Amino acid sequence: MGEFDLIARYFTRPGRTEGGVVTHGIGDDCAVLTPTPGWQWLVSADMLVEGRHFLSTVAPRRLGHKALAVNLSDLAACGATPRAFFLSLAMPSANEDFLAGFSAGLFELADAHGIVLAGGDTTAGPLNINITVMGEAPPGTALLRSGARAGEDVWVSGTLGDARLALEVFRGSLSLPGEAFEAVRLAMELPQPRVALGQALRGIATAAIDVSDGLAGDLGHLLKRSNVGAELHLADLPRSSVLGAMPEAVQQLCLLTGGDDYELVFTAPADARARVLDAGRSTGTPVYRIGRIEEAAGLRVRDGHGRLLDQTLQSFDHFQS
Amino acid sequence: MGEFDLIARYFTRPGRTEGGVVTHGIGDDCAVLTPTPGWQWLVSADMLVEGRHFLSTVAPRRLGHKALAVNLSDLAACGATPRAFFLSLAMPSANEDFLAGFSAGLFELADAHGIVLAGGDTTAGPLNINITVMGEAPPGTALLRSGARAGEDVWVSGTLGDARLALEVFRGSLSLPGEAFEAVRLAMELPQPRVALGQALRGIATAAIDVSDGLAGDLGHLLKRSNVGAELHLADLPRSSVLGAMPEAVQQLCLLTGGDDYELVFTAPADARARVLDAGRSTGTPVYRIGRIEEAAGLRVRDGHGRLLDQTLQSFDHFQS
Known part of the structure; x- marks a missing residue:
C-alpha cells in the first residue's frame, strides 16, 4: 500500500x-x-x-x-x-x-x-x-507556569504514580497480582487528559502544568518559572488503592518521580477553594489540595512524621535516563 | 547534556x-x-x-x-x-x-x-x-490545489531537476565534474522555499502546489483536486545549464520525476500573465509558463517533436520506492 x-x-x-x-x-x-x-x-x-x-x-x-x-x-x-x-x-x-x-x-x-x-x-x-x-x-486566559504566588494552594487532579508502578512491573523490578496490574497498566497505556478540568480552571488557577515527567520535576518547573517554592505533604498526595498497598519507598518513588501521569498540578488563591472544587465537580474530575506555595525557592516534601525528605527529586530526562 | x-x-x-x-x-x-x-x-x-x-x-x-x-x-x-x-x-x-x-x-x-x-x-x-x-x-486568499480551470496557464518557478541530478551522482549512477556537482548539490541540500512568490500570488494564482515529489506527480495532485488535465511541453521546462548538458533521458527523468525541487507550480488565467510576471519580478523569482490546463483529465507531456511521452509518470512514494 x-x-x-x-x-x-x-x-x-x-x-x-x-x-x-x-x-x-x-x-x-x-x-x-x-x-x-x-x-x-x-x-x-x-x-x-x-x-x-x-x-x-x-x-x-x-x-x-x-x-x-x-x-x-x-x-x-x-x-x-x-x-x-x-x-x-x-x-x-x-x-x-x-x-x-x-x-x-x-x-x-x-x-x-x-x-x-x-x-x-x-x-x-x-x-x-x-x-x-x-x-x-479567550485572550489572556491561558494557564501558564509563571503565575503562582506565595500563600496560594497547590492542587493536583486524579491520582499519581500508577503509570510508573506499571512500568516497574514491566521492567520486572516489582510484581503485582493480575487484576491490580491491569488497573495500573490502564493508567500507563490509556491516560485520560484533563481537558475539561483545564478549561474549567480558566480564570481560577494562577498557574498550571501537566505531570508528564513526575510531580517533583514538573512542579519544579512551575515553581522556577513563578520564582517561588512550595511545601507538600507526602500523605496528601492522592494515590490508587493499588499503589497505597505498596511499600512506602515504592509509593514515594511513584508519587514524586513517576511520570506519565498526565494529571494537572496547579495553583490557586486560598479564597478560590470553593471554585476549584466546583470546577472538579462540574467536570467529573477529582481534585486534591496537596500543599502551599512559599516565597523560598525549591520544593520541600514532608513525610508522615513532618520530616523533610532529603532525597534529590529528579524528573525524567530523555538524555540522562 | x-x-x-x-x-x-x-x-x-x-x-x-x-x-x-x-x-x-x-x-x-x-x-x-x-x-x-x-x-x-x-x-x-x-x-x-x-x-x-x-x-x-x-x-x-x-x-x-x-x-x-x-x-x-x-x-x-x-x-x-x-x-x-x-x-x-x-x-x-x-x-x-x-x-x-x-x-x-x-x-x-x-x-x-x-x-x-x-x-x-x-x-x-x-x-x-x-x-x-x-x-x-487574509480570509479566502489561501492558494489551494482545487482552483485550476480549463484554459488557464500552468507556471513554474525557478529550475527543476538539479536536486535529483545530485542524488543520482551520490548514488553513483551518474558523474559530474566537481564544480557542476557542487552547483546541483546546493539545490539538493539548500533549497530556497518560494515564500515571497507565494504571497505575491495571492489573488492572482488560481491553484498552487510545491514540487517536492516531482513535477509530474505534484502537478498530478493539483489536476486531480481541480478535476482538470494539462498539457506541457518538455522543452519549456526550466533547467540549469548543468542539467541542460545531460543526455535527454536524464533531463526528462530529473525534470518530470525528480523531486526535492521546492519550486512552485501554479495556474493562473491567461489574462493574468502580466501580473504573474510582476509577482516574479517583485520577489526576484524567475517564473516560466510551461503549459495549459485542459478539460480532459490527466497530464500530457510532449517532446521536442510534438509527440506525447508514453511513459508512466510516477511521483516519489515513501512506501513504494
Missing part, C-alpha cells in the same frame, strides 16, 4: 474536517484554520519513540490513544479548548493491522474531545509518532 | 518569541499565539528521516536549513505569511557539534523569513526531525 492510499484509508474522514475552525484539511499543502474571533491559539508538540515513550508490547489502539492523549494533556494544562491536530508518523512498513488499531484509538479520543485531524505526514523509517495540537482560549 | 540544557543552549533565544503573534513560547506547555485579526491560519507538518529525506553525509547546518525549508515551501504553496514553527527532534545522543550546526542553519533560514521557533520537543531515538509550520493569510 502506498503513502497516499494509506492516508486515504486510515487517516481521511470525508466531511469531518469541514465546518468549525478547519475549512480545508488533508489534501492541500496546508490546512486552513479559521480562528474564533478574538481568541488566542495554544499550540504544543510531543514526539513518541518506541522503547522510550511506549513499549513494543502496547496494543496499537492504546498507542493511538496515548499519542494524542499526551498532547491533549498539554492543551489541558493551558486551559485550551482543543481544535485541530497534525500527525506525523514514521513506520518501518505500512502494517495494516497496526494502522487500523492505531487510527481507531486515535480517532476515538479525538472525537471524545472534539479535535479534528487536519493534516500531517507519513513516511517510512523507525517507528516515530509526532503530534502537534492546536487549541484556543 | 540533559534535555532541558540542550533546549536552553541551542533552541531558546530569549526575547525573540515576544511580540508579533507569539506571546509565550518555549518554557510553557503550549505556545500562545495571537492571530492577526480576521486572518486565517495555514498549517503544515513534514517529517524528515535519515536515508530517506537526507543523506548521512549532509552537513548539520544544511540539514537544519532543509528541515525548515521543506516546511516553508508548503506555506509558500498556500501563499501564507510565515509566523511560527514547532520542532520535534529525536537524536541517538545529544551531539553538540550536530546541534550547533543544525540550529545555526535552522535559525538562519527562520530569520530570513521572519518565522519564530515557538516550541517543540526533543527526545532520544533514531534521528528524526519533524517541523510543524504555521502561517497566516
Whole structure:
C-alpha cells in the first residue's frame, strides 16, 4: 500500500474536517484554520519513540490513544479548548493491522474531545509518532507556569504514580497480582487528559502544568518559572488503592518521580477553594489540595512524621535516563 | 547534556518569541499565539528521516536549513505569511557539534523569513526531525490545489531537476565534474522555499502546489483536486545549464520525476500573465509558463517533436520506492 492510499484509508474522514475552525484539511499543502474571533491559539508538540515513550508490547489502539492523549494533556494544562491536530508518523512498513488499531484509538479520543485531524505526514523509517495540537482560549486566559504566588494552594487532579508502578512491573523490578496490574497498566497505556478540568480552571488557577515527567520535576518547573517554592505533604498526595498497598519507598518513588501521569498540578488563591472544587465537580474530575506555595525557592516534601525528605527529586530526562 | 540544557543552549533565544503573534513560547506547555485579526491560519507538518529525506553525509547546518525549508515551501504553496514553527527532534545522543550546526542553519533560514521557533520537543531515538509550520493569510486568499480551470496557464518557478541530478551522482549512477556537482548539490541540500512568490500570488494564482515529489506527480495532485488535465511541453521546462548538458533521458527523468525541487507550480488565467510576471519580478523569482490546463483529465507531456511521452509518470512514494 502506498503513502497516499494509506492516508486515504486510515487517516481521511470525508466531511469531518469541514465546518468549525478547519475549512480545508488533508489534501492541500496546508490546512486552513479559521480562528474564533478574538481568541488566542495554544499550540504544543510531543514526539513518541518506541522503547522510550511506549513499549513494543502496547496494543496499537492504546498507542493511538496515548499519542494524542499526551498532547491533549498539554492543551489541558493551558486551559485550551482543543481544535485541530497534525500527525506525523514514521513506520518501518505500512502494517495494516497496526494502522487500523492505531487510527481507531486515535480517532476515538479525538472525537471524545472534539479535535479534528487536519493534516500531517507519513513516511517510512523507525517507528516515530509526532503530534502537534492546536487549541484556543479567550485572550489572556491561558494557564501558564509563571503565575503562582506565595500563600496560594497547590492542587493536583486524579491520582499519581500508577503509570510508573506499571512500568516497574514491566521492567520486572516489582510484581503485582493480575487484576491490580491491569488497573495500573490502564493508567500507563490509556491516560485520560484533563481537558475539561483545564478549561474549567480558566480564570481560577494562577498557574498550571501537566505531570508528564513526575510531580517533583514538573512542579519544579512551575515553581522556577513563578520564582517561588512550595511545601507538600507526602500523605496528601492522592494515590490508587493499588499503589497505597505498596511499600512506602515504592509509593514515594511513584508519587514524586513517576511520570506519565498526565494529571494537572496547579495553583490557586486560598479564597478560590470553593471554585476549584466546583470546577472538579462540574467536570467529573477529582481534585486534591496537596500543599502551599512559599516565597523560598525549591520544593520541600514532608513525610508522615513532618520530616523533610532529603532525597534529590529528579524528573525524567530523555538524555540522562 | 540533559534535555532541558540542550533546549536552553541551542533552541531558546530569549526575547525573540515576544511580540508579533507569539506571546509565550518555549518554557510553557503550549505556545500562545495571537492571530492577526480576521486572518486565517495555514498549517503544515513534514517529517524528515535519515536515508530517506537526507543523506548521512549532509552537513548539520544544511540539514537544519532543509528541515525548515521543506516546511516553508508548503506555506509558500498556500501563499501564507510565515509566523511560527514547532520542532520535534529525536537524536541517538545529544551531539553538540550536530546541534550547533543544525540550529545555526535552522535559525538562519527562520530569520530570513521572519518565522519564530515557538516550541517543540526533543527526545532520544533514531534521528528524526519533524517541523510543524504555521502561517497566516487574509480570509479566502489561501492558494489551494482545487482552483485550476480549463484554459488557464500552468507556471513554474525557478529550475527543476538539479536536486535529483545530485542524488543520482551520490548514488553513483551518474558523474559530474566537481564544480557542476557542487552547483546541483546546493539545490539538493539548500533549497530556497518560494515564500515571497507565494504571497505575491495571492489573488492572482488560481491553484498552487510545491514540487517536492516531482513535477509530474505534484502537478498530478493539483489536476486531480481541480478535476482538470494539462498539457506541457518538455522543452519549456526550466533547467540549469548543468542539467541542460545531460543526455535527454536524464533531463526528462530529473525534470518530470525528480523531486526535492521546492519550486512552485501554479495556474493562473491567461489574462493574468502580466501580473504573474510582476509577482516574479517583485520577489526576484524567475517564473516560466510551461503549459495549459485542459478539460480532459490527466497530464500530457510532449517532446521536442510534438509527440506525447508514453511513459508512466510516477511521483516519489515513501512506501513504494
